[in-house]
Each structure stands twice: as C-alpha cells, then as structure tokens.
Amino acid sequence: MTRLCVVGGGRMGRALVSGLLRSGWIEPSEIAIAERYEAARADLQHRFPDVEVSGDVVPAGSAVLAVKPPDAPEATEMMRKQGINRVVSIVAGVKISVLQFHLGESAVVLRAMPNLPAVVGAAASGLAGGPTATEEDYSWAEAVLSAFGVVARVPEPLLDAVTGLSGSGPAYVLVLTEALIEAGVLQGLDREVSRLLAIQTLLGTARMMSELGDTAEDLRARVTSPGGTTAAALRELERAGFRSAVVEAVAAATARSRELGQQTH
Numbered sequence: 001m002t003r004l005c006v007v008g009g010g011r012m013g014r015a016l017v018s019g020l021l022r023s024g025w026i027e028p029s030e031i032a033i034a035e036r037y038e039a040a041r042a043d044l045q046h047r048f049p050d051v052e053v054s055g056d057v058v059p060a061g062s063a064v065l066a067v068k069p070p071d072a073p074e075a076t077e078m079m080r081k082q083g084i085n086r087v088v089s090i091v092a093g094v095k096i097s098v099l100q101f102h103l104g105e106s107a108v109v110l111r112a113m114p115n116l117p118a119v120v121g122a123a124a125s126g127l128a129g130g131p132t133a134t135e136e137d138y139s140w141a142e143a144v145l146s147a148f149g150v151v152a153r154v155p156e157p158l159l160d161a162v163t164g165l166s167g168s169g170p171a172y173v174l175v176l177t178e179a180l181i182e183a184g185v186l187q188g189l190d191r192e193v194s195r196l197l198a199i200q201t202l203l204g205t206a207r208m209m210s211e212l213g214d215t216a217e218d219l220r221a222r223v224t225s226p227g228g229t230t231a232a233a234l235r236e237l238e239r240a241g242f243r244s245a246v247v248e249a250v251a252a253a254t255a256r257s258r259e260l261g262q263q264t265h
C-alpha cells in the first residue's frame with residue numbers, strides 16, 4: 001500500500017521526495033508521485049527509478065499537495081475520490097477551509113508554507129493544522145516537512161506572517177547579497193572574489209546562529225569594537241533606515257499575502 005502520494009512533481013514536490021528518501025523515513029516502494037505533465041513524469045521516473053510515478057492521484061494513506069494554487073481544488077477532489085484522508089498542503093494562499101471543503105469534513109488537513117531553500121534541504125516552513133488535526137497528525141506533518149528543512153507550528157492566520165518573513169525572505173537576502181557584491185566591486189575587489197566573500201559571510205553568520213546558538217545581538221556586539229570599522233558601517237546602516245526598511249518589507253509582504261489569500265476561494 002502506498003503510504004504517501006506527493007501530488008505535483010514540480011520543484012517543491014521533487015525537493016520533498018529527495019529529502020524523504022535521503023532521510024530513510026520512507027522506502028521508495030511506499031511513495032508515489034502524481035504528476036499530470038508527461039514530460040515531467042519521464043524526468044521524475046529517471047530521477048527516482050524505484051518510485052511509482054503516475055499521471056493520476058493514487059490511493060494512499062496520506063498525501064502532500066504540491067501543485068500551483070489554481071490546480072488545488074481539482075487535485076484535492078482527485079484525492080477525495082481516491083479515499084485519501086490526510087493531507088498536508090504546501091500550496092501558497094489556499095486556506096485550510098477551502099481544502100477541507102473539497103476533501104470532506106472528516107479529512108485531516110494541515111497547511112504549510114515552506115520556502116525556496118527546500119531545494120537544498122534548508123527550508124523554513126510554518127505549519128498550521130485544521131480542526132480535525134490531532135497531535136499525531138501534526139507530528140506526521142512535521143516528520144514529512146522536516147525532510148527538507150525546519151518546521152515551526154503557527155496558527156493559520158499567522159501563515160501570512162510566515163510568508164512575509166521566510167516565504168519571501170530569500171529575496172531580501174538576495175538583494176543584500178547583490179548589494180554586498182556590488183559594494184565589494186566598488187571598493188576594488190574582483191567580482192568573483194567579492195561574490196565568494198559575500199556568500200560565505202552570509203552562510204558563516206547564519207551557521208553560527210543556527211549551530212552555536214549565538215543570538216544576532218550577541219554576535220553583532222562581538223564584531224563591533226568601539227570606534228572600529230564595523231561601528232562606522234553600522235552607523236551608516238542606521239542612518240539609511242536599514243532596520244526599518246526590513247520591518248516595512250516584511251509588513252508589506254504579510255499584508256499582500258493576506259490580500260491574495262482573500263481572493264483565493
């Protein structure tokens with residue numbers, strides 16, 4: 001019996017299947033991918049030779065919904081017809097109540113908002129459960145999603161804030177990266193050298209916080225010696241309103257996510 005059917009074999013669906021197989025949480029024979037686009041199916045079968053790749057949703061104990069938002073109602077109807085009773089959706093903007101409507105009242109629905117670093121197993125996902133989700137269902141969804149990164153539980157209305165912070169977050173970090181690279185070039189560094197140093201600075205700083213548990217405040221104090229180079233730089237960032245620009249960016253993305261969610265029924 002198929003334990004898990006991943007519906008939608010796009011970027012996110014693939015990243016999830018890779019992570020799940022790598023973690024050993026599931027055997028290839030227990031997982032199926034439903035992908036309606038034929039050329040994509042051939043590619044998936046090549047990439048995951050021992051996994052069932054099908055054009056239709058197959059009967060399974062549970063499923064992951066990873067299609068584009070406009071395809072979600074049809075895909076959930078297909079799940080219901082196949083008797084699938086527990087689903088975690090990563091579809092942006094489609095509410096639990098909408099999924100519940102298509103899947104039936106007794107179905108268990110959880111909804112997550114991951115982000116693009118899922119493709120390298122480093123996603124940050126928010127997870128919310130519907131009215132029928134039990135502690136066991138949350139643990140199951142956490143086990144599935146942790147195959148491609150970290151997971152935090154939030155009430156469903158806060159998934160818009162998750163979208164504003166981590167969903168859209170890679171773009172903010174990318175703008176910062178571009179700016180750092182250009183700044184290095186402006187100061188005379190070779191572009192490739194500037195790129196290498198900028199990326200490693202982001203990666204190294206993130207790893208210190210994530211692996212050593214250092215807080216951002218502590219680390220910043222440690223690298224800012226009185227009257228030094230970093231202090232001079234930070235004064236410029238404050239003067240330019242860097243911190244408040246970030247706060248406003250997250251607020252704007254959160255508001256936009258809320259607005260888009262209201263348009264999706």
Ligand SMILES: NC(=O)c1ccc[n+]([C@@H]2O[C@H](COP(=O)([O-])OP(=O)(O)OC[C@H]3O[C@@H](n4cnc5c(N)ncnc54)[C@H](OP(=O)(O)O)[C@@H]3O)[C@@H](O)[C@H]2O)c1
Pocket residue numbers: 007008009010011012013034035036037040055056057066067068069071074075078090091092113114115116167
């Ligand atoms: N990419 C991100 O960073 C990110 C972050 C957070 C959330 N999400 C959400 O995750 C979801 C998936 O994103 P993605 O980037 O993986 O999208 P994607 O690459 O477009 O993948 C979706 C795949 O599902 C297939 N599909 C659609 N309806 C289907 C059905 N009824 N049965 C079987 N397969 C079906 C699509 O086929 P066709 O090509 O034929 O349409 C497509 O190949 C989206 O809802 C997105 O909002 C993405």
